[in-house]
Amino acid sequence: MIGLGMIFDETYRPVLEQLRQTGLFRRDFGLVEVSLAAVATRTGRRAERLKQTGCLSDFQSFIEPGSCDQLVESGVDVVCVATPDDRHFDAARLALQAGKHVLIEKPSVLRLQELDELVRLADERQLLAKVVYHKLADPDHKRLRTLVRDGVLRHVNHGYCSLLEPKSISTQQFAEWIQGRNPATYVAVHYLKLIDFTFGPEWSLARVSATGQRGLVGPVDGRTWDSVQTQVVYRYPDGREAAFDIHTSWVTPDNFPGYVEQEVQFRFDNGMWNAHQRKRGVEVTVEGRTPNEMKSTPNHHYNALVEEPWGERRQRGYGLEVIQRFFEEVAYVEFGGPSTERAKRFRAMSSLEYNDLRSDRRVVAMVQALEAILARQADGEPGSQVVVNDPQGGLVLRIPGRSESTILYAGRV
DSSP: OBOOSHHIIIIIHHHHHHHHHHOEEETTTEEEOOOOOEEEESSSHHHHHHHHTSTTOOOEEEESSSHHHHHHTTTOSEEEEOSOGGGHHHHHHHHHHTTOEEEEESSSOSSHHHHHHHHHHHHHHTOOEEEEOGGGGSHHHHHHHHHHHTTSSOOEEEEEEEEEEEHHIIIIITTTTOTTOOHIIIIIHHHHHHHHHHHOSSSEEEEEEEEEEOSSSSOTTSSOOSEEEEEEEEEOTTSOEEEEEEEEEEEEOTTOTTSSEEEEEEEETTEEEEEEGGGSSOOOOOTTTTTTTSOSSOOTTTOEEEEOTTSOEEEESHHHHHHHHHHHHHHHHHHSSOGGGHHHHHHHHHTOTTTBGGGGHHHHHHHHHHHHHHHHHHTTOOOOEEEEEETTEEEEEEOTTOSOOEEEEOSOO
16 A cells, blocks of 8 residues: 555555455455555554554555655555555556556546556556546446436436535645645546546547635635636537536535535436435434534445444445455456466456546546646636647647647647
8 A cells, every 4th residue: 555544544444454354255266365565654653553453464664765665665466556646646657667556546647648658557567557436336326327328318418516525624634735736636536537437438528627716725826726616528429519517625614514515417318317415315413423523414335334234344335345346356367267368357357447547538638637727727827728639739728818829738638
């Protein structure tokens, strides 16, 4: 593991604890042992606390300087990257260069140039390079995609997505890295991927625009954003366009009952889809504990510690399923048959659109466009737009009042 923050504690830790106890088993690859062998962190303090829990105590801990270099040289087989998003690329590249399978938290990287390099390394060394978009495994989102695939919901026209997090996220949990960052890159990618994966692939990405607000978690004229509103536009082969607005924030009041407020709305030629996390059907109040220590409207589908009717206690949810699935994909490549057929198994696992870096191009393109637009706005030039696959280049930044354009990415998206 590279990074032991909140994401590790909520998802990777329970997966690794359970796999240590039960192993990973499937008929096609048999029993595979999965253990946490090494971690890389800045100071090692969280690693020491993890060792004290007992279940995952037998691992090496590497700290700065050179923690990632030491980790990949320590004999691990798989590297999971759960650092702040602007540190993903260097860690993932180092792991792939060392011959390790890689799983990266979303967004995989911030620029298409970086994605191209990671895909090249993965192909060259025949390694799996994957990205975590756990919302694709949300039961509601899986049902939505099923209805689209079956033709029940036809031809999405436009949509709206919102993910609003409490101020404690930006001022406490992520206070060390939010400087110069924005909540859209951090969480809007969940919905950018959901849209791209669920309703594609017959359309093409056409345009990206964005704006945002500053002044609460950073200076009003700085580069640290409180909230961001992004719009992405796709074009169908027949010329029709579909527009999607994604609103993100990490300055919602901490005592807001939903803690994380999430909703999606999509309109189709023949129907509507509305989903709201707070209205899934569970509300709970505990005096002195909700809504801060415990959430008043929890999402038990994502992740929850439960006691099964037969007495066993486990954490379950789609946030854990996608991580275990990655380990299954690695196990299948390495142990799912004779070594002479490994290349065939690798190609099969590399073709999975939901998590392979090769299918992350449009999401990374949107992230790169978003970051460039916000940077221009911070420099006093609001209202920019990025055009996709323009004759000038794959990502072309255009600024109102300027005749010249900036080429963010020369190749086709």
